[in-house]
Amino acid sequence: MANHMMDFPLNTIDILKSAALRYPEKEVVSALPDGSMHRYTYADSYKRAAQVANCLKSLSVKKGDHVATLAVNHYRHFELYYGISGMGGVVHTLNARLFVEQLEYIINHAEDSYLFIDPEFLPQIEALAGKIPTVRGVIILCDEDKMPESSVFKLQNYETLIKAQSETYEWPRLDSKHPCGLCYTSGTTGNPKGVMYEQGSTVLHAMMGGGSHFLNFDEWTVAMPIVPMYHVVAWGIPFSAPLYGAKLVLPGCALSGENIHRLIEEEQVNKSYAVPTVWLTLHNYLQATGKTIESLKLVGVGGAASPKALVKTFAEKYDVYWMGIWGMTETSPLATGAILTPEMSDLSAEECYELQSSAGKPIFGVEIEIFDANGNPLPHDGVTRGDLRVRGPWVLSSYYKSEGSNSFVDGWFETGDVAVINPEGYLRVVDRSKDVIKSGGEWISSVELENAALNYPAVNEACVIGAAHEKWDERPIMLVTLREGEDYNEDDLKRVLTEKVAKWWLPDAIIVVDELPHTGTGKLKKVDIRNEYRQYLLENYN
Structure with missing residues (x-):
């Protein structure tokens, strides 16, 4: 032809x-x-x-x-x-x-x-x-x-x-x-x-x-x-x-809070993009100095889950739209985003924050789906969790030098994420497969626990891992850093967690640390934290 x-x-x-x-x-x-x-x-x-x-x-x-x-x-x-x-x-x-x-x-x-x-x-x-x-x-x-x-x-x-x-x-x-x-x-x-x-x-x-x-x-x-x-x-x-x-x-x-603020103000930046820890750093600086970011209208946030508490903070304190984004090195990387839509004007503020803290809907050209362990597609009901797969014109079909061939199934790339998709097509990544905690045969999302902890004002950052447990195989433990000037009480934190997650999800230990390790792109180094704290419950609670 x-x-x-x-x-x-x-x-x-x-x-x-x-x-x-x-x-x-x-x-x-x-x-x-x-x-x-x-x-x-x-x-x-x-x-x-x-x-x-x-x-x-x-x-x-x-x-x-x-x-x-x-x-x-x-x-x-x-x-x-x-x-x-x-x-x-x-x-x-x-x-x-x-x-x-x-x-x-x-x-x-x-x-x-x-x-x-x-x-x-x-x-x-x-x-x-x-x-x-x-x-x-x-x-x-x-x-x-x-x-x-x-x-x-x-x-x-x-x-x-x-x-x-x-x-x-x-x-x-x-x-x-x-x-x-x-x-x-x-x-x-x-x-x-x-x-x-x-x-x-x-x-x-x-x-x-x-x-x-x-x-x-x-x-x-x-x-x-x-x-x-x-x-x-x-x-x-x-x-x-x-x-x-x-x-x-x-x-x-x-990339200190001071320098980020200076650039926003001097150059009148209205859209900026980073991982959540960067915006937490800027928020802490603004709180400490009383300064503003009037030109900034939108932050695009990916690389880690968007904490709903920060979404709300940026909306109500700074009038900034928080746009959750999901993608990977393997997807070039943009795949989904929680863009502002006309329909959101009919929603309550809390309903909007829920959508903004998700990974949003797929960009044109990208398809997403969740599957069970046998490779069967799962319903998009916002509740059912499955292994996330993706395909599209800027999604890789093979790694360089043909490595990692087991990541590709029936034309899909297996992301290694566990996710839910709601009836409107919004994606929410609930955990990495390797970070999900299996306790007594049931799954606990470390990401949901971490986000729940950020609703407690004294918590600056939280990291949840699965620690070895004699009876339940794994139980969650939580490491937190604290915000200066806020009173901290572990029982109060647990009460906040109980409002957000099932009671049996509550961590068996909450450990206050001075800082948490991050990768060069701002993600928590959970591998390092697991290596250090994997035996924590066995060593301290037997």
């Missing part, structure tokens, strides 16, 4: 090229380590992306080669996204919070050709000297006068390399299946696995993710992705923001 449309695959560089033409003066603003701000336009960034591509060509980087970045959210990382992928290379974003041993494994598994890194991460790379044989050079992302020294690598300066290059580049027209990005899972069990993003899937994700039925970007948007560019492409926002003409604010690595 004859084709009736042009064979014209869209590439990632088309996004920045279009932004430079349609929104040439729209800003990309970056917070730098010295506290200063860097400003330039989409037109400027497009020229520098061309210089990056020419630089890579001069370094003999070819189509399909993997080029790694180890950097936070700033303008140089932004232009690397486009320069590398635009010339046909693969942007491999390295997680800056990984252990050196994990970086070694990932760099070698990906067979990276060059490393573009922020100066502060040089010690981590120096520790790998002699252990990453495919790497041909290390390029430092800083001004020429701020170059660090190294006794083990011959370093090159990013600005020195690109300033000698032309600001124009003959971009190739790449097949939609051509790889453009590589991101590794967190590897909480076994080695991390690579997820390869493609040109076509990335552009489609940017179009759908930034559209009016999801992130809703336009020329009035000032978007600040706090979620790191080194993990899951900052939720695709460095691609979707320029596609729709939004001003882009990149916060660097200074």
Whole structure:
């Protein structure tokens, strides 16, 4: 059959090229380590992306080669996204919070050709000297006068390399299946696995993710992705923001409540995206200082369950809409979102908070379903729990180098999440499969217990794990950090929990700690906590 449309695959560089033409003066603003701000336009960034591509060509980087970045959210990382992928290379974003041993494994598994890194991460790379044989050079992302020294690598300066290059580049027209990005899972069990993003899937994700039925970007948007560019492409926002003409604010690595507030106020940020712990940090800062965030209208929240107590706080104290989001490295990552709908105007505030704290409905193109242990679909009644599966045009079909084939069943990707779906299609992830607590043959959701604890004013953060129990196999224990200036009483906390969950779910022990460990993306390190507290009940209550 004859084709009736042009064979014209869209590439990632088309996004920045279009932004430079349609929104040439729209800003990309970056917070730098010295506290200063860097400003330039989409037109400027497009020229520098061309210089990056020419630089890579001069370094003999070819189509399909993997080029790694180890950097936070700033303008140089932004232009690397486009320069590398635009010339046909693969942007491999390295997680800056990984252990050196994990970086070694990932760099070698990906067979990276060059490393573009922020100066502060040089010690981590120096520790790998002699252990990453495919790497041909290390390029430092800083001004020429701020170059660090190294006794083990011959370093090159990013600005020195690109300033000698032309600001124009003959971009190739790449097949939609051509790889453009590589991101590794967190590897909480076994080695991390690579997820390869493609040109076509990335552009489609940017179009759908930034559209009016999801992130809703336009020329009035000032978007600040706090979620790191080194993990899951900052939720695709460095691609979707320029596609729709939004001003882009990149916060660097200074993510204290004070710095986040400063950026929101100075740049008039109206939409921002991060894991729940970031918004908890900002809330604590605002409470301590009495400051406001009047420009901010929406926060997109993913990476962990949305605590309903925080949803309510942001609505009632700050007039900010909390949009629960769900996705994974394997879904590029945006899959579902609790967008504001006209129907919500007919609901009570509490009913709205319930929807906002969910993961929302699937974005166009993504399908979700829950299954029982035998692979049978389960009802969408908002109560029945099942194993969550997902499929769609930007959901992976296999891991890099064909690893983890047991994660794919009948065209679906098995997420490892336990979830419910209500009759209106709203998804609620109740736990990770490995985090569900099985007590006497019955299941207890650690996430629901943690969220219930946040209704008690003195609790700042909560973590629930299953501890070994002589009679019941497992029983929940809860670790909490406390908020300054609030009175804490364990019996009062238990009374609050009883209002939210079944009495037999109540933790057998509540332990107050100074802090809880988190991953580089803000998630609780439950593996570490389980390792430390797994025997707690056997050792203290026998």
